[in-house]
Amino acid sequence: MLIEFTDKGLYCSAGNFYIDPWKPVDKAVITHAHSDHARWGHKAYLSHYLTVPLLQARLGPQQYQGIGWNEPVYMNGVKVSLHPAGHIIGSSQVRVEYQGEVWVVSGDYKTENDGISGAFEPVPCNTFITESTFGLPIYTWQPQPVIFEQVREWVQRNGKARQNSVFIAYSLGKAQRLLKALEPLQQPVYVHGAVWNMHQALVSAGIDLPPVQRITPETPKETFQSAIIIAPPSADGSPWMKKFTPYEVGVCSGWMQVRGNMRRRNADAAFALSDHADWPGLLSAVKATGAQQVYVTHGFQSAFSRYLNEQGIWSAEVKTEYGGEEETEENTVTEDNTTGGAA
Incomplete structure (x- = not known):
């Protein structure tokens, strides 16, 4: 072999x-x-x-x-x-x-x-x-343009209801695609530190991505009014999310193709973006x-x-040790928004 x-x-x-x-x-x-x-x-x-x-x-x-x-x-x-x-x-x-x-x-x-x-x-x-x-x-995905339109419509509905839109998306891969989906809305996008780290690495390497703003412990709660936030799965349900109230959560994952997974994740919206x-x-x-x-x-x-x-x-x-990034994020979340690991 x-x-x-x-x-x-x-x-x-x-x-x-x-x-x-x-x-x-x-x-x-x-x-x-x-x-x-x-x-x-x-x-x-x-x-x-x-x-x-x-x-x-x-x-x-x-x-x-x-x-x-x-x-x-x-x-x-x-x-x-x-x-x-x-x-x-x-x-x-x-x-x-x-x-x-x-x-x-x-x-x-x-x-x-x-x-x-x-x-x-x-x-x-x-x-x-x-x-x-x-x-x-x-598992048969809808075309990306269809999902992107659903993403934008959800944000606009939340905006009219004066709620923040929190997307749960893996910091490397999914987050960057979401930025492209959200770009036509021409709204500021706020991101968790794990997403920020990957964003900075890619932009520094010459990748053209829409701008983002990092969320820090000093970011006032008043900043988030009908705002767009992208956070990794590890942030979902953590104390870090409190400052975004009122908000709805949209989970971006291929597993959302199965409706039961949306209920188990307590998500308000699900986007089968894989x-x-x-x-x-x-x-x-x-x-x-x-x-x-x-x-x-x-x-x-x-x-x-x-x-x-x-x-x-x-x-x-073949048995390997691959798999899991659709569901987990290796970064841990703390109250001050620092992240464990390298990202």
Whole structure:
């Protein structure tokens, strides 16, 4: 096998490197900067150059190497290149080629072009390693423009009722897409410190994003009148939210496709805005690679793998330590709005 599934992560023995390892290693190729794929402790990191400032913000000073998409690097004769995954800014698929065999590790991806993350690029290969976060037919997303319009309409309704609109969205990926959705309203957007940190890292790297204002302990409560606030999941229900009263909460997550999840989260509004591929996207991505064998990682891997086998595509499940950023945020929230971790 060109890539082995080990207790440290996906390992290419011929090139002596790992892809998104979850235990410390010497050489790590990183698909993107979410915490379940990019962990602290590796001796050397290789990623897309737009991922580097995000890794720096989250992991601090390390040995980083940034490259562009489709810019080959050779490790012990193994050809490695990165290709757009469309998941978040800088997210990449990893193509590994050695002695005529090609494997592609997708990391996390979505097939709808969100306008800021780079359009997903199907990469022909012999073996494809795919996520399956939303690998069930029930998960079929509405087009992004439709969801963006729903977002703006909700804000406008809250404004007329003199309520603040608090969006719960992951600080890296979802928050940046929300800013683009809200831009036409031409209203100030206030953000939690975790969102601010990622915003600053991206803007400093040259990414064009709408301006935001950081919420600090000194920000007067009177500032928030029919205001727009973006906060990570860890802030939801915390004392930090008190100063926004009266407010409504809108949760942005693919899990909101299932109505019961909205009730369980005590959300006032739900937007099924996901940075992962839906069921049709997963199927189209797999088929576009032309892969003879497919390994399915985190998510509904059992159902998705079984369906691929039924369609005549050899598939097997693989256990990894990926997954979770749709539901959790690694930053903790305190009364003074400081955040734990690197972000």
